[in-house]
Amino acid sequence: MRVLIVGAGAVGGYFGGRLVEKGADVTFLVRERRKQELDRHGLVIKSVHGDAALKVKTLLSGQPADPFDLILLSVKAYHLGQTLASLQPYVGKNTAILPLLNGISHLQEIKKHFGEEVLLGGLCFIESTLNAQGQVEQYSAIHEIVFGELHGETTERVRQIGQLFAGANMQARHSRQIKVEMWKKYIFINAMSGLTSLMRSSIGPILASPFGRETYLRFLHEIVAIARTQEPSLPADLAERILSNMEKLEPAMKSSMLRDMEKGLPIETDHLHGALIQLAAKKMDLPLLKTVYSTLKIYQNGRN
Structure with missing residues (x-):
């Protein structure tokens, strides 16, 4: 499963890094400055669950790439509009978008851009931040993603996503009541x-x-x-x-x-x-x- 993590900050950097650590095929969609940090120092995680220093693949907005199987959307809400516009080349007919934003209103905005079929429901529980050196700092015991179809069914794609998360140094669970x-x-x-x-x-x-x-x-x-x-x-x-x-x-x-x-x-x-x-x-x-x-x-x- 090819995964695009949109944002390599406190949330996307942490969960994406844990998938990289497991050996998953992960690419981070980032801005030029963040790309330079990651190229120079790697993705560094400092966590109560164990530290990591990882070499990661990056992609700048507009650079060519085939559509991804899963897009993990972890940007701040005030960046969502411009982010969705930049995702168009990377969304195909079989792409699933899993947003980890807080709140509810972002679901409608994603649907307007890409339709309802690509969209999953999702949330995460984590206390983390990006320090001045661009390292992800994670502080507390909980580091969990919850995901599921908005209509509540257990589909093949949520089974595959569950397999993707299984074995990574994080908690993840599927919910049939994701809303x-x-x-x-x-x-x-x-x-x-x-x-x-x-x-x-x-x-x-x-x-x-x-x-x-x-x-x-x-x-x-x-x-x-x-x-x-x-x-x-x-x-x-x-x-x-x-x-x-x-x-x-x-x-x-x-x-x-x-x-x-x-x-x-x-x-x-x-x-x-x-x-x-x-x-x-x-x-x-x-x-x-x-x-x-x-x-x-x-x-x-x-x-x-």
């Missing part, structure tokens, strides 16, 4: 990114602060209420379940959005928080979500 899983992740990451970025803190101090747990739960209730209008099968007590899981996380865990803010980088608040507000019914009361979004937009607009 539900994506919504659960969206709720989790929306709250995690929103409050850690708003409060400029890792998760532990937030939950331990006066009214921190109460605020987190109220924020989750707002998000879940919107999500259940779109995916009614989500459980009514999902906010409490997610908070219980949050309390089991390492106290020092930060969202990738907060890490990006600490570096002065762009953030995905439009894709995560803004898109959710757009989905909400006009009469829904969303004080915390709107506070988070408004505050993070101040940061985002200040960068511009």
Whole structure:
């Protein structure tokens, strides 16, 4: 199976690197600067699951290549539009696109470009970043990809993708309810990114602060209420379940959005928080979500 990893950053670099480490046929679609880094130093992973220094194949946008069997899409949401335009030469009739972006709205954008047949549902759980030397740093026990057909069937291509991931130094599982899983992740990451970025803190101090747990739960209730209008099968007590899981996380865990803010980088608040507000019914009361979004937009607009 020929695999194209779109982006060799904190997510694509990590999971793609683990596939290279296994011996899979992997190419990274990158920009010129990243290509030079990878040609000079290789793809370097520093991880609690074991370090790696790997020689990798790269491709610049527009360079000729046959269509790939699987495209693993791991770019930030604000780069998605230009990225999809650059993928056209590498998508064939048998190509599968597995997006690992947070949120839901990107599915429609991918469908507009390539149709519904190529698209899989996907998500990942990982705490990682790209350091100043271009090395992937991965911090915590979880490093998982979840994937599946949006219609829920177990097809030959998801079996092949499962075989691709099997044996790599990562966790991967197939889900027949991938849209539900994506919504659960969206709720989790929306709250995690929103409050850690708003409060400029890792998760532990937030939950331990006066009214921190109460605020987190109220924020989750707002998000879940919107999500259940779109995916009614989500459980009514999902906010409490997610908070219980949050309390089991390492106290020092930060969202990738907060890490990006600490570096002065762009953030995905439009894709995560803004898109959710757009989905909400006009009469829904969303004080915390709107506070988070408004505050993070101040940061985002200040960068511009």
